[in-house]
Amino acid sequence: MHQHVVRAMNVFRLIGLYFKVNLASALEYRASFLLQAFGMALNNGSFVFFWYIAFSQIGGRIGGYDFNDVMFIWALCSSAFGASHILFANMNSITRIIVSGELDTFLLQPKDVLISLLCSKTSLTAWGDFLYGFILMALTHGGDVPAWSMFLLGIVIGGLLMTAISVTAHTLTFYLGDSSLIGGLALEFVISFCIYPEGIYRGLVRVLMLSVIPASFIVHIPLKLARHFSPGLLLLLFAASAAYCGFAYVFFYRGLKRYESGNLIIARM
Amino acid sequence: MAAIEVEGLCKVFRTRIKEEGLKASFRALARPAYKEVKAVDNISFTVEQGEILAFIGPNGAGKSTTIKMLTGILHPTSGKVSVLGMGPATQRRKLSYRIGTVFGQKSQLWFHLPPIDSFALLGAIYDMDKAALKKRIDELTERFEIGDLLKTPVRKLSLGQRIRCEVAASLLHSPDILFLDEPTIGLDVVVKHRIRELILQMNREQGTTIFLTSHDTSDMEQLCRRAIVIDQGRIILDVPVKKLKYDYMNRKIIAVRFTSEYKLSELKGITPEKSGRMGARLSVDTRVCSIEEAMRWLIAQGGVADITVEDPPMEDIIASIFEGGGRTLNGGR
Incomplete structure (x- = not known):
């Protein structure tokens, strides 16, 4: 047990170290950093306007959600996406890193390859996504403690799930060759299910959203928990997230055994 | 120790092979063919x-x-x-x-x-x-x-x-x-x-x-x-x-450029590889003629504008090892 705690602490320490270096690297270009972060927040803001008009035209609820519910899933999706890309921006580059042989650098170091690889880059625009969720929550949920609690927990779980989806899709590169297209689309595909009320999906799609496409675990279940807390549902959320992340981790390490390092000229950005 | x-x-890589052209690309899509490459043998x-x-x-x-x-x-x-x-x-x-x-x-x-x-x-x-x-x-x-x-x-x-x-x-x-x-x-x-x-x-x-x-x-x-x-x-x-x-590394290449048209005298151990109007590439057998000797000889020709001394490329050395029976020299290792 003690060993597991030490290992977990080491992982957090490593993530923290990379975070500091990445942030310092991003701040080398302060103007670009601020412009990109605020640009992304503004871009996201336009969708609030769309939903506001939709609700005022239709009135009442859409797919069982009111305006504040939709804002909750938007805020959560945006901040979870932002958090995952602030900490693990390399999730989008896994295929390139595998194909170019850049993975060598991580394999030569005595730390977890997947975590080092994911952490070694940050995204500037992700800060905009991350902050946008908080602003939206502050505007629509004020001091609603249960909503804020689930929002914060949801950022961690959603961020990990989004990372797991990207890792799984990009890991296909070890098995099938260049999977950058699948890798790029997988997360976008899941997110497109996250930003609409759960009630508009029916039957098989609903089942898929609780299995292959874990959209419900990213936003819809945290919303349910924020409105009507249930320990069972919370446990299910934890279990499902652990299962997804565990699968992605094992799948990556299985694939890593098939790694055939390349020899391109590489600089760490 | x-x-x-x-x-x-040994390290064997499995590489996908494909004939030339679009048709072959479609064929490879349905029935991919592979060949094994022994990178380390x-x-x-x-x-x-x-x-x-x-x-x-x-x-x-x-x-x-x-x-x-x-x-x-x-x-x-x-x-x-x-x-x-x-x-x-x-x-x-x-x-x-x-x-x-x-x-x-x-x-x-x-x-x-x-x-x-x-x-x-x-x-x-x-x-x-x-x-x-x-x-x-x-x-x-x-x-x-x-x-x-x-x-x-x-x-x-x-x-x-x-x-x-x-x-x-x-x-x-x-x-x-x-x-x-x-x-x-x-x-x-x-x-x-x-x-x-x-x-x-x-x-x-x-x-x-x-x-x-x-x-x-x-x-x-x-x-x-x-x-x-x-x-x-x-x-x-x-x-x-x-x-x-x-x-095997008993050869150097000297690239020389002259200020005007030139005529080289002969020196044992030096063989012209390529000759132009204003310059030449010379192969020097360092067992017969040292680089110092070769330089002195070149300067004595007069009108030298530039001299570069190079090692022959690794590919040439490998070729000479093969010519010299390198495979048997290491005792079959």
Whole structure:
């Protein structure tokens, strides 16, 4: 047990170290950093306007959600996406890193390859996504403690799930060759299910959203928990997230055994 | 005591093959065909602790694949590898605390940050405590003369400055073995010389075992006492560098340019490879005629505008090893 705690602490320490270096690297270009972060927040803001008009035209609820519910899933999706890309921006580059042989650098170091690889880059625009969720929550949920609690927990779980989806899709590169297209689309595909009320999906799609496409675990279940807390549902959320992340981790390490390092000229950005 | 022991090591890559044209692309989609490429083919050797070994060969010979199997990046298809008593494929993380690597083509420094930031992160990755890391950085800064570079973003450093910082970074955790894969690639003569001096110093003072791959013969000449020559995945020669130099590297190329039309007298050991109106490329057999002698002779011809002395390319040396029966020289290893 003690060993597991030490290992977990080491992982957090490593993530923290990379975070500091990445942030310092991003701040080398302060103007670009601020412009990109605020640009992304503004871009996201336009969708609030769309939903506001939709609700005022239709009135009442859409797919069982009111305006504040939709804002909750938007805020959560945006901040979870932002958090995952602030900490693990390399999730989008896994295929390139595998194909170019850049993975060598991580394999030569005595730390977890997947975590080092994911952490070694940050995204500037992700800060905009991350902050946008908080602003939206502050505007629509004020001091609603249960909503804020689930929002914060949801950022961690959603961020990990989004990372797991990207890792799984990009890991296909070890098995099938260049999977950058699948890798790029997988997360976008899941997110497109996250930003609409759960009630508009029916039957098989609903089942898929609780299995292959874990959209419900990213936003819809945290919303349910924020409105009507249930320990069972919370446990299910934890279990499902652990299962997804565990699968992605094992799948990556299985694939890593098939790694055939390349020899391109590489600089760490 | 052996630092590296390799026995019957093989690495086979499976590569997809496709005929030319669009039709073939569709055929390959439905029925992909593969061929196996033996990148490393049954090689065996030992490197003693404190030794500097040159592992040389032309491009695509299997040098990098071997180094990647020795460092745990690639899993061997078959054969045994032991580095400092550990199996790189199964004990990669444990081994990485005791080895350092410099890949001339891959940087471990953050491009947008000054080297000091990368050093701090690498120190933490290797679990060094802050005081020990600071002491080590100070030591390496002095030795590699990188004090002025530590706070400059890597993107603003010249290639030579960057490589000096790369080598320093790879030595932060005081490794027992340093693997250098083409460390001098793209560097000018002065910087190459400086890097080689630093490597030799590390070996002398700290007993660091050096495993160097290069296709630059002068790296080997100036650094190593023993050389393994590899071609098409197989060891074709495992001999002291002195013997290799005497037997196979006994030729230099002199490119000379004159200020006007010229006529060369004859000198034993010098054969023109190519002659133009204003210049020539001459092959010098250094067993018969020393470079000094050749230079004196050239100057005596009068009207010399420029002279360049080059080593013949590695491919030519490999060819001469084959002509000289290199495969049998190493006793079938």
